[in-house]
Amino acid sequence: xxxxxxxxxHGIRRRNLARVLRAVAGHGPLSRAAVAARIGLTxxxxxxxxxxxLRAGLLVEAGRTATGGRGRPGSELAVSDRGPAGxxxxxxxxxxxxCAVDLRGRVRARVAADAANRxxxxxxxxxxxxxxxxxxxxxxxxxxxxxxxxxxxVPGLVARGTTTVVHAPNxxxxxxxxxxxxxxxxxxxxxxxxxxxxxxxxxxxxxxAELRLGGxxxxxxxxxxxxxxxxxxxxxxxxxxDSQLLRGAxxxxxxxxxxxxxxxxxxxxxxxxxxxxxxxxxxxVLRAGGLTPGQAAAHPGPGARIGLLARRAADGDAAVVRxxxxxxxxxxxxxxxxxxxxxxxxxxxxxxxxxLAPWVLPSLEGxxxxxxxxxxxxxxxxxxxxxxxxVTVSRLGADGxxxxxxxxxxxxxxxxxxxxxxxxxxxxx
Numbered sequence: 001x002x003x004x005x006x007x008x009x010h011g012i013r014r015r016n017l018a019r020v021l022r023a024v025a026g027h028g029p030l031s032r033a034a035v036a037a038r039i040g041l042t043x044x045x046x047x048x049x050x051x052x053x054l055r056a057g058l059l060v061e062a063g064r065t066a067t068g069g070r071g072r073p074g075s076e077l078a079v080s081d082r083g084p085a086g087x088x089x090x091x092x093x094x095x096x097x098x099c100a101v102d103l104r105g106r107v108r109a110r111v112a113a114d115a116a117n118r119x120x121x122x123x124x125x126x127x128x129x130x131x132x133x134x135x136x137x138x139x140x141x142x143x144x145x146x147x148x149x150x151x152x153x154v155p156g157l158v159a160r161g162t163t164t165v166v167h168a169p170n171x172x173x174x175x176x177x178x179x180x181x182x183x184x185x186x187x188x189x190x191x192x193x194x195x196x197x198x199x200x201x202x203x204x205x206x207x208x209a210e211l212r213l214g215g216x217x218x219x220x221x222x223x224x225x226x227x228x229x230x231x232x233x234x235x236x237x238x239x240x241x242d243s244q245l246l247r248g249a250x251x252x253x254x255x256x257x258x259x260x261x262x263x264x265x266x267x268x269x270x271x272x273x274x275x276x277x278x279x280x281x282x283x284x285v286l287r288a289g290g291l292t293p294g295q296a297a298a299h300p301g302p303g304a305r306i307g308l309l310a311r312r313a314a315d316g317d318a319a320v321v322r323x324x325x326x327x328x329x330x331x332x333x334x335x336x337x338x339x340x341x342x343x344x345x346x347x348x349x350x351x352x353x354x355x356l357a358p359w360v361l362p363s364l365e366g367x368x369x370x371x372x373x374x375x376x377x378x379x380x381x382x383x384x385x386x387x388x389x390x391v392t393v394s395r396l397g398a399d400g401x402x403x404x405x406x407x408x409x410x411x412x413x414x415x416x417x418x419x420x421x422x423x424x425x426x427x428x429x
Contacts (some may be wrong), residue, residue: 003242013049014303016041020049021058021079021417025103026106029076050077057083058417078105082144084413087136087195088406089129090153090202093118093170093233096125098132100140100147101406105186105213109139116314118233120174122165126181133185149196149409150186152178153205153401160251163199169269170233195328196412202401203228203236203254204245206350209404211243214348222392223345227338229256229331230351233282238358239342257281261333267402282352285309288323306352306398313359321359328360332367339372350394351401356392361384365391 019039024030027038036046041273053059062078064407074374085100094117099110111132117125129152137147156168186195207228214222224243228234229291235257239246248254258270265274278284282305283325289309312320335347347368349357372388394400 014419015053016045016415017049018415021053021103022414024059024077025079025105025414027054029078030103031076035077052058053417055318056418058413060183064248081106083146084148084410085140085145085404086409086411086413087133087147087150088153088205088402088404088409089133089150089426090402090405091117091125091129091171095153098129098136098244099402099406100136100145101403101410102145102411103410105407107403107406108143108145109136117171122173122176122178125171126178129184130182133182139374141332147409148197149198149411150182150204151198151200151279151405151409152182153200153405154178155200155202155232155236157252157255158199160247160249163197164383165199166252169397179270196409197198198408200405200408201236201251201254202232202236203230203238203351204247205402205404205408206230206394206396206400207238207240207348207404208346208408210350210394211240212407213403214394224347225342226346226348227335227342227344228348228350228394229335229353230349231280231282232351232398234277235281235331237338239338239344256334256338259334259337261330276330276334278335280327282306285327289317289328290323291319292321297333306355310355310359313356320364322354325363326357327356328363329367331360332364333371333382335364336371339368344389346392348392348394350396352398354393354395354397361391361393 022036023035023038030038032046032050033043036043039046045338050059054061057080060080083100083103085102087098087100090097094114095112095416096115097110097112100108102108113132115125115128133150140147152214154165154168155170156173157166158164159166159300163177165173165176165178166172179197182197183194186197188413191209210222210228221422222242226240228238237254237256239254256276258268258272260272260274261276261279262274266278267273268275268278284303286309289312291308309320311326313324319351325388339347349360353360368388368391
């Protein structure tokens, strides 16, 4: 009984420490009284929790705040701009990127490099990524920050609870465990304990970024139920229900790019026919827009070819405008099935698709209106565009997966502020 009671008290204290840290990180600077009111504890109950977080260097005294009454002014609390940082990395078809965010959510370091990763073996890609990771960790160390964890975004299927990429068609990877190739990068100094490593599908991380950052800078926060669609060479989606990712039994939920939109259509690398990626993926749109492989290759790097398409469409290039219209229609066909099955409040276009929204959205919304079971307010299918899920464009754009990865790497700190200081050796779910 004593052990069980002790475990319970320890668990309550750990959860309350996390609640205090999250309150200040999300809404600070806050006075102790404001923290207590926000999390539903007394000020006396909050005081020792705050003291522990101050001693750990996770919170700092940010200055005095007026009481508005006769009492002495209180001290405002803020999260420290030193201490733990989340490291996010992204492996794209034609680029690599790494960034670090602190507890305030600020990007403190970021590097990116063009990289021809399509059909490259994992080893050379991970060595180049490790070099970028070393650059970022050295930069943040100079500012008093330490890596708390690493999350890597990949354009493929990741086995749930592992660091193994089961299949990434656009990279040509199968059954690739990233942990051995990143072992040196996740052990600072070459001999220290390994950082917690998470490998996650890039669309999932884009959706998590939308949840945590989508309402920033005056933007509109997403509803608790939405489908997030992102694209680079391929197309992925993430389903969010009650503000939680719907992962599926194996962690493979969201493979929108391989939903067949035209069952008798062109063959796909996955072995199917008529998959969405063959009509709305970047290579397909470039081809349909009349851009030759040479023209496309002249614009390497993340988002460069999407930028080329957007410029041509803005200039009135009829072939490109038509290609984007057809891509939007294919997206609408694929999304209609998800909308009918899941009934989300919104569909969010993220990743590279965000930059093409002016030309993709009209046909996408038209197909949704035609194909969803209820077009809105009891209207029959096809009665109008006014109903169904709201279609919005992410303000994060192509940065979503990388930012989502960095913020995901901070979760261990936010979930268990004091014990997260000891790096783990096993991947987190």
